[in-house]
Amino acid sequence: MATVSQRTALTPRHLTRVGDRLSFIYLERCTVHRDANAITAEDTEGTTHIPSATIGTLLLGPGTRITHQAMSVLGETGAAVAWVGEQGVRYYAGGRALTRSSALAEAQAIQWANTRSRLSVARAMYRLRFPDEDPAGLTRKGLLGCEGRRVKDCYRAEAARTGIKWRGRKYTPGDFSAGDPVNQGITAAAQCMYGIAHAVVSSLGCSPALGFVHSGHELSFVLDIADLYKTEVGIPLAFDVAAEGEEDIASRTRRALRDRINELSLLDRCVDDIKGLLLQGDTDEAMSNDRDVVTLQSDGGRVVAAGRNYGESDAGMGEGGALLW
The missing domain is CATH 3.100.10.20 (CRISPR-associated endonuclease Cas1, N-terminal domain)
Incomplete structure (x- = not known):
């Protein structure tokens, strides 16, 4: 191996x-x-x-x-x-992270482990999605209620804009064809965004499982990130595609979403949003040291060089070494 x-x-x-x-x-x-x-x-x-x-x-x-x-x-x-x-x-597998730094993964774990900071990040995510509304002071239940209301408003607004008769969001797991064309388009757009968000999350070295809004699933953080762009990109695009015709709705939605993502430089924005949420302003300093280096944790928050046996009497805790086991 x-x-x-x-x-x-x-x-x-x-x-x-x-x-x-x-x-x-x-x-x-x-x-x-x-x-x-x-x-x-x-x-x-x-x-x-x-x-x-x-x-x-x-x-x-x-x-x-x-x-x-x-x-x-x-x-x-x-x-x-x-x-x-x-x-x-359906997302199946992911590639290797593009970063060698653990800064984002550690920041994510720290923010997630504390219930107050976890709620703070959830509020920040809501603020990114709906900048015209301040979620300060909202509880978890309040955030979920406000998010549900805004998404329903988005569905109704897009239906009115495109002239599509909207009968509500309907999705049957495992049966894509059960929904009407616009629901199929919404599903196709959402699932594509999950794959893209997973690619960015994994590439940055974050944990897909440690979510701040979603919980209990291996892709909780992926769902969090994908939802940041639901009402701005995914839902309007699905209505646009459905308004143009009902044939090949899934493939047409994928192509239109790909073009829209490139137009908006959404991958760059997704990277910046994740860093901003987890690092809270320290993005440049935290990500500047991206060398392929492994260290060991010591006392008092210090780190020491790896590749050295610190059981040796002459092992200096501040010195590096080239010994490998």
Whole structure:
């Protein structure tokens, strides 16, 4: 089994920033291989080369096969991978973080572990979604109630804007076709946003499970982040696509969402929003040291160099070492 020291020696400088990547690429009915640091999609019409470091999330649709080597290069370059179907989108697996710093993961754990700071972050998330409303002083129940009201208002407003008859949000898990076209579009947009949010969360080294609004699920924080852009991007786009026609609603929604995300530079914004929520203004200092360095925790909040046996009598707690076990 490979160890950390045997991994490909990629550093954050070798990897494309999350904000500079394509939001997602959707493939179906093809075989995905690896060619050097690119992946190839081979179907009956030929072979297409795709630089793996430019991908945020690779969506593998019906009829796709992917080789071990292709998954290897995607993992090395930090791309997330999601297997999807014609009946909706479902996130399956993620790639390797683009950062070597644990600053964001530690900040997330600290904010999450304290009930007061956890509520504070939840309020900050609400403020990002609805900047015209101040959630200061709202309880958890109050936040949920206000969020539900604003989302319902968004549905009604978009229905009036596009002329679509709105009968309410209806989604049956496992049965994508059960909803009307606009509900199918909302579901497709939401699930794509979950995959994109998961890619950004994982790329930044955060825990997908430690949510501030959602809880109890392995993707709680992913759901938190995806919801930041629900009423601004996902819901309006789904209504727009449904108003244009009812055919191929899922694929048309995915394409329109991909274009909209690139227009808004949403990946950059998502990165900035996560840093702002977790680091509370210390983003530059906390993320400036992104070297591939492992340290050990000592007393008094100090850290000491790893790779050294501190059981030796002459081991200086402030000195580094090159010994590995």
